[in-house]
Amino acid sequence: MVLQRSDVEKIAHLARLAVSEEELAAYASSLSDILKFVERMDSADVSRVAPMAHPLDAVQRLREDAVRESSQREKFQAIAPRVEAGLYLVPKVIE
Amino acid sequence: MSWETVIGLEIHVQLATKSKIFSAASTAYGAEPNTQACAIDLGMPGVLPVLNGEAVRMAVKFGLAVEARIAPRSVFARKNYFYPDLPKGYQISQYELPIVGLGHLDIHLDDGASRRIGITRAHLEEDAGKSLHEDFHGCSGIDLNRAGTPLLEIVSEPDLRSAREAVAYMKKIHALVRYLEICDGNMQEGSFRCDANVSVRPAGQTALGTRTELKNLNSFRFVERAINLEVERQIDVLEGGGSVVQETRLYDSARDETRSMRSKEEAFDYRYFPDPDLLPVILDEDYIEAVRETLPELPDARRERFMYEYGLSAYEADVLTASREMADYFEAAERASDGETRLTANWVMGDLMGALNKAGLDITESPVSAQMLGGMIRRIGDETISGKIAKQVFAAMWQGEGDADEIIEQKGLKQVTDSGAIEQIIDGILAANPQQLEQYRAGKEKLFGFFVGQVMKATQGKANPAQVNAILKQKLSSS
Numbered sequence A: 001m002v003l004q005r006s007d008v009e010k011i012a013h014l015a016r017l018a019v020s021e022e023e024l025a026a027y028a029s030s031l032s033d034i035l036k037f038v039e040r041m042d043s044a045d046v047s048r049v050a051p052m053a054h055p056l057d058a059v060q061r062l063r064e065d066a067v068r069e070s071s072q073r074e075k076f077q078a079i080a081p082r083v084e085a086g087l088y089l090v091p092k093v094i095e
Numbered sequence B: 001m002s003w004e005t006v007i008g009l010e011i012h013v014q015l016a017t018k019s020k021i022f023s024a025a026s027t028a029y030g031a032e033p034n035t036q037a038c039a040i041d042l043g044m045p046g047v048l049p050v051l052n053g054e055a056v057r058m059a060v061k062f063g064l065a066v067e068a069r070i071a072p073r074s075v076f077a078r079k080n081y082f083y084p085d086l087p088k089g090y091q092i093s094q095y096e097l098p099i100v101g102l103g104h105l106d107i108h109l110d111d112g113a114s115r116r117i118g119i120t121r122a123h124l125e126e127d128a129g130k131s132l133h134e135d136f137h138g139c140s141g142i143d144l145n146r147a148g149t150p151l152l153e154i155v156s157e158p159d160l161r162s163a164r165e166a167v168a169y170m171k172k173i174h175a176l177v178r179y180l181e182i183c184d185g186n187m188q189e190g191s192f193r194c195d196a197n198v199s200v201r202p203a204g205q206t207a208l209g210t211r212t213e214l215k216n217l218n219s220f221r222f223v224e225r226a227i228n229l230e231v232e233r234q235i236d237v238l239e240g241g242g243s244v245v246q247e248t249r250l251y252d253s254a255r256d257e258t259r260s261m262r263s264k265e266e267a268f269d270y271r272y273f274p275d276p277d278l279l280p281v282i283l284d285e286d287y288i289e290a291v292r293e294t295l296p297e298l299p300d301a302r303r304e305r306f307m308y309e310y311g312l313s314a315y316e317a318d319v320l321t322a323s324r325e326m327a328d329y330f331e332a333a334e335r336a337s338d339g340e341t342r343l344t345a346n347w348v349m350g351d352l353m354g355a356l357n358k359a360g361l362d363i364t365e366s367p368v369s370a371q372m373l374g375g376m377i378r379r380i381g382d383e384t385i386s387g388k389i390a391k392q393v394f395a396a397m398w399q400g401e402g403d404a405d406e407i408i409e410q411k412g413l414k415q416v417t418d419s420g421a422i423e424q425i426i427d428g429i430l431a432a433n434p435q436q437l438e439q440y441r442a443g444k445e446k447l448f449g450f451f452v453g454q455v456m457k458a459t460q461g462k463a464n465p466a467q468v469n470a471i472l473k474q475k476l477s478s479s
Helices: A005-014 A021-043 A073-078 B053-065 B163-179 B220-239 B285-292 B299-310 B314-320 B324-336 B341-359 B370-381 B387-398 B404-411 B419-432 B434-441 B447-458 B465-477
Strands: A087-091 B003-014 B076-080 B090-094 B103-108 B114-126 B130-136 B139-143 B150-156 B192-202 B212-217 B248-252 B257-260
Touching: A005 A021, A087 B130, B003 B163, B003 B220, B053 B114, B053 B150, B053 B163, B053 B285, B090 B114, B103 B163, B114 B163, B163 B192, B163 B220, B163 B299, B163 B324, B192 B220, B212 B220, B220 B248, B220 B257, B299 B314, B299 B324, B314 B324, B314 B341, B324 B341, B324 B370, B341 B370, B341 B387, B370 B387, B370 B404, B387 B404, B419 B434, B419 B447, B419 B465, B434 B447, B434 B465, B447 B465
Parallel strands: B212 B248
Antiparallel strands: A087 B139, B003 B150, B003 B192, B076 B090, B103 B114, B114 B150, B130 B139, B192 B212, B248 B257
């Protein structure tokens, strides 16, 4: 599979990454190489292998439903760019 | 051309756990902003989500109640998108392997008909935070207390054919999750939310039309209204030669319209993949059977039982089992009434519901408890008071003046059943109204009502009406 510049633009947009014009071509080429490498695995016969959801053969542990966290808002908000009235402020998300 | 409406609902149910689905922060509603958002909810680097066992148990409970297959192995996946109320940049959800598979629910329509609605799946996921768009100097304010609250997303098959059916289905799910005690059902607080997928197609066509997704349907009334508006809009578009665009639309109750939410044809690409922070959830038969044993009597079973055990009509059984609290109230009142089933049903559905509606109260907020109402009905049954006097007693109980026996005693409302006393009063009245008596005996039988009225007036309504009728009839015919 070969990625076009437009594919890279779309992926960058979805990941909210700023990729410059010059970088687009380079990413298209190096990402395509990675995909080619991964494609080699297509030749493996996996018809008798169940799809894996996790590399470890382990089962999810369940936690008891109990509140054990107390508010640490001051600490978290000390490192936030902007806060007001206990809220985290972010650039306006709707018009 | 006639059109058929096709609707599927996605209902988000906040599960009534104490802590969040992947963290030990509290889920209590209404706390100060961000005081219940811990490092995991904030998506801090290096944190690890650990699944809340209670959320799993509640999901399984729902699945069993809709006779769905419970997945022996389910998997959490990341749904990737950027929005500030979701700090991680992805929502942990379930995609290919949800915990609850295909199930169904029967809805009962007003005309008495029943319809079976398929439930495609129900999966566990985390809720997002809240964005406040009031002006914070050109910014939005983010409260992440809700982030990480467990949700069960219940997806129906496109089996619903009208807004009314959609509402009936939604109400049924609402009653069910409250019966199961897995959700408080509070729609104002957002504990129970609904999106609707709506399309229309020419009657008789099998292929589905292009659908739109309606968001922001946070009351039963809005669901009905928004779907009807959207169906009209789609039919107008199609009959005008246009085509429906697949998009998300927002229902604006203030303007009473639906409008497109996403201006561009921004295709969603959530790039789901299994969340490497979480392992597959494995549930064995023993676990599922243990949950099954905790299932309460479900609404449909209770409705059936109300019909055969209490001899109620389908309509009455529907009303009285509409919520678990209502059904519990009726049964407690019926027990306290000492077998006055019919009277209890009439009082609950009549005077009690009327008074509750008028006062804008829920059954759980009734100033007259089931024991009080049942106790009063028992006094109608044993003829201590008449049905008419009971209305006075009920009004006094509603005002908090005590229970029925206290009120009857205090106000001297005990029915006069002493036939000697009634006879004496009747004699007095006949003697005092010789003219009417003469007219009656001359054939003006309408005057019977006049005499009954006089007796009731003389006894302030306390004379036993059946006895008054019998004695009066006897006196009037013997001359």
